[in-house]
Amino acid sequence: MVGCGGMMRAHIKALKELTSKGLGVFEVKAICDTNEKAAAEAAKEVASFQGYAPRAYTRLESMLSEESLDAVDVAVPHNIHHTVAIACLEAGLNVLIEKPLAITMRAAKRIIECASKYNLVLAVAENYRRSPENRAIRWAIERGLIGEPRMLLWVSASWNMRAWGWREDKFAAGGSWVFDGGVHFADLDRYQLGKEAEEVYAVQRTFEPVKGGVRVTVDDATLAVITYEGGVCAQWLWTRVAPGKQLGFRVIYGSKGAIDYDGLYLQKGEEETEVKSMRDLVGEMLRTLEPRIKELWFPMGVADTVATELHDFYTAVVNRGKPEVDGVEAYKDMAIPLAFYESSKLGEPVRVRDVEELRVEEYQGEINEKLGIH
Numbered sequence: 001m002v003g004c005g006g007m008m009r010a011h012i013k014a015l016k017e018l019t020s021k022g023l024g025v026f027e028v029k030a031i032c033d034t035n036e037k038a039a040a041e042a043a044k045e046v047a048s049f050q051g052y053a054p055r056a057y058t059r060l061e062s063m064l065s066e067e068s069l070d071a072v073d074v075a076v077p078h079n080i081h082h083t084v085a086i087a088c089l090e091a092g093l094n095v096l097i098e099k100p101l102a103i104t105m106r107a108a109k110r111i112i113e114c115a116s117k118y119n120l121v122l123a124v125a126e127n128y129r130r131s132p133e134n135r136a137i138r139w140a141i142e143r144g145l146i147g148e149p150r151m152l153l154w155v156s157a158s159w160n161m162r163a164w165g166w167r168e169d170k171f172a173a174g175g176s177w178v179f180d181g182g183v184h185f186a187d188l189d190r191y192q193l194g195k196e197a198e199e200v201y202a203v204q205r206t207f208e209p210v211k212g213g214v215r216v217t218v219d220d221a222t223l224a225v226i227t228y229e230g231g232v233c234a235q236w237l238w239t240r241v242a243p244g245k246q247l248g249f250r251v252i253y254g255s256k257g258a259i260d261y262d263g264l265y266l267q268k269g270e271e272e273t274e275v276k277s278m279r280d281l282v283g284e285m286l287r288t289l290e291p292r293i294k295e296l297w298f299p300m301g302v303a304d305t306v307a308t309e310l311h312d313f314y315t316a317v318v319n320r321g322k323p324e325v326d327g328v329e330a331y332k333d334m335a336i337p338l339a340f341y342e343s344s345k346l347g348e349p350v351r352v353r354d355v356e357e358l359r360v361e362e363y364q365g366e367i368n369e370k371l372g373i374h
Helices: 006-020 036-050 061-064 078-090 105-117 132-142 182-193 278-288 290-299 307-320 327-346 352-356 361-370
Strands: 030-032 054-058 071-074 094-098 121-123 149-157 198-206 221-228 233-239 247-254 258-262 261-267 273-277
Touching: 006 307, 030 036, 030 061, 036 054, 054 061, 071 078, 071 307, 078 094, 078 105, 094 105, 094 307, 105 121, 105 327, 105 361, 121 307, 121 327, 132 182, 132 247, 132 258, 132 278, 149 182, 182 198, 182 221, 182 233, 182 247, 182 327, 198 327, 198 352, 221 327, 261 278, 273 278, 273 307, 273 361, 327 352, 327 361
Parallel strands: 030 054, 071 094, 094 121, 149 233
Antiparallel strands: 149 247, 198 221, 221 233, 247 258, 258 261, 261 273
16 A cells, blocks of 8 residues: 555555455555655554554555565555556556546556556546445436436535645646546546547636645636537536535436436426435345346445445456456546646637547646656
8 A cells, every 4th residue: 555645544444344344355565655654553554454564664665675565556646646656567566546547648648558568457546436326327327217318517616715735736736626536527427428528618716826824726616518429518616615605416417307316306297206216216226236247336235435446456456357447447537627727728628539639738738847747
């Protein structure tokens, strides 16, 4: 395990969950963090369910040279995703890395190419799609329960003036939460709609350039329109500087009805709507799933999304197969929010394929130059 911040603690908790269900498929041999205390504390947490503590390191190079490992789980700041992942791949290790895959498309491409060169598994920790609710939304749309998808709305408007560490720095994070967390929602869009993004247009602002005494160099508000294949339109609003009235919802509309985290809404007449709760929808999905798919999605009944993504990684490594979210899938996910930044900087719509194929890098160019990503 490399990086012992909050997200890796969630991974450790997930390993404990797998172990408790008889799925203790990982032996954690080493933990690495530049903060010696953080590494020691994480090792102690692993020991509580593994029975012994992994060795703690403060230098990645030492861990890679001194340990005999099969795979590595990486959760570090975005600006070193590519350097850490590539070092591990070149050492012959399969890699699971936290989203986003990298800080820029060019950096992500380097990771993918390295994994391909050494024929190693590269998985990206994209856990949102793995929840029973998000699986049920995909299941319902695939079965035409809302008809043909038409529109998708995601709104997250909150007020939070606390500084969020390295995530306030463009050269460490690449962008705000609309990039860091936005890859989750880009992945959900693609996964649930079954369609690829074609074009985006976005406007971004930094309304509060100082938060908690820290200078902010990323946006704190993004408004974007995404056009998906087949003419499906998505509208995103993310901001952390919306005082007073706070909003949060995500809904997908089709030709027959709509679906969100509360459930399924079908239009039965001019004023009549039939509602099925999300609990009922999840139950119906579970009853109709093929046993093989059900066990793949929820091994031994485990529903913790980080636990199931770790088990999926294990399965891919052991079977030399493809993880559900590999480097290519994650590359497409991150292209969508990074296209927002390119569109906002250029002041015009941007084709997502041009971002994927590195033809548009006006915003990312400065990051690539700063980090030596050529």
